[in-house]
Amino acid sequence: MVSLNNKAVIPTKFELDSEFSFRCHPGCACFTRCCCNIEILLTPYDVVRMKQRLGLSSTEFLKKYTRFEEDAKTTHPLLYMRMDAENDLYCPFVTPGQGEGKGCNIYSDRPAACRYYPVGQATHRIMDDKNEQPLHDEWYVIVKEDHCLGFNEGKKWTVADWRQDQDAALYDDMNREWKNIMMKQDLPKVDKNREKRQQMFYMASYDLDLFRRYVTESRFLEIFEVPPSTLDTIREDDIELMRFGFSYLKYLLVISQELKLKPHVAEAQTARIAEMRAQEDAAREARIAEAKRAKGKQ
Numbered sequence: 001m002v003s004l005n006n007k008a009v010i011p012t013k014f015e016l017d018s019e020f021s022f023r024c025h026p027g028c029a030c031f032t033r034c035c036c037n038i039e040i041l042l043t044p045y046d047v048v049r050m051k052q053r054l055g056l057s058s059t060e061f062l063k064k065y066t067r068f069e070e071d072a073k074t075t076h077p078l079l080y081m082r083m084d085a086e087n088d089l090y091c092p093f094v095t096p097g098q099g100e101g102k103g104c105n106i107y108s109d110r111p112a113a114c115r116y117y118p119v120g121q122a123t124h125r126i127m128d129d130k131n132e133q134p135l136h137d138e139w140y141v142i143v144k145e146d147h148c149l150g151f152n153e154g155k156k157w158t159v160a161d162w163r164q165d166q167d168a169a170l171y172d173d174m175n176r177e178w179k180n181i182m183m184k185q186d187l188p189k190v191d192k193n194r195e196k197r198q199q200m201f202y203m204a205s206y207d208l209d210l211f212r213r214y215v216t217e218s219r220f221l222e223i224f225e226v227p228p229s230t231l232d233t234i235r236e237d238d239i240e241l242m243r244f245g246f247s248y249l250k251y252l253l254v255i256s257q258e259l260k261l262k263p264h265v266a267e268a269q270t271a272r273i274a275e276m277r278a279q280e281d282a283a284r285e286a287r288i289a290e291a292k293r294a295k296g297k298q
């Protein structure tokens with residue numbers, strides 16, 4: 001999503017039937033000014049659409065057009081479009097200026113955040129009463145920046161109409177499961193596998209061509225149960241691979257066991273955990289016994 005500058009956001013919670021006035025077209029004096037010096041948060045589906053559009057592998061796309069940050073709260077990897085430092089921080093996909101031939105060069109594959117603008121999407125994490133799965137509640141805000149003249153143009157929209165006009169519902173459907181995963185915050189504070197986990201998280205979310213090779217060419221298939229029909233599909237289909245990646249992320253973050261370990265791996269893992277617990281119990285008992293001995297000597 002476009003980063004929301006608090007001063008620019010009308011602080012009202014908009015629902016799908018809320019109305020606003022707006023029109024954006026190449027004749028606007030401000031045309032393409034919103035494609036400059038902004039933070040555009042990218043989702044897995046955004047990456048799939050853009051890398052396919054540009055005929056690049058995900059690895060090439062990520063290297064050339066994105067930057068990565070760690071979320072301060074969750075440590076999850078966040079991906080942003082990298083503005084072009086050699087071109088006044090314009091988006092690499094814009095031809096700046098007004099009129100014909102100017103604007104977004106990947107318009108039909110632009111990211112969800114660009115589709116929604118000037119509507120900002122906000123998400124709140126709530127829990128499902130029945131099975132304690134996180135769900136998210138979506139609402140909207142209007143991002144009104146001084147340079148944007150589209151609010152003076154007078155065309156009326158509801159948020160729902162805008163969303164339909166911008167073909168944003170498909171993006172929401174594709175991104176919803178991933179957003180739920182991203183909202184998992186109760187990760188271990190001290191995690192010796194954190195760096196490794198974050199690399200895998202990044203790969204399964206954004207670098208799908210690399211993830212495909214990881215699934216098909218590493219020991220992955222010796223560890224996880226992957227039905228042959230699933231394997232055939234994810235070899236060819238980026239969207240199915242993306243969804244498979246979500247199952248892997250849920251395994252990685254201990255959210256659910258959609259992706260199953262092979263029985264012998266699961267048994268070995270259970271035995272390892274039992275052994276670790278026994279060692280911890282023995283160490284604790286030794287500490288207690290030592291403390292009692294020390295107290296007895298006083």
Ligand code: SF4
Pocket residue numbers: 023024025028030031032033034035117118147148149150151
């Ligand atoms: S009207 Fe607003 S959204 Fe449209 S080009 Fe101008 S600044 Fe961008």
Ligand code: SF4
Pocket residue numbers: 034035036040091092093094095103104105106107110111114
């Ligand atoms: S992807 Fe297109 S719409 Fe989005 S900032 Fe870049 S040029 Fe503008």
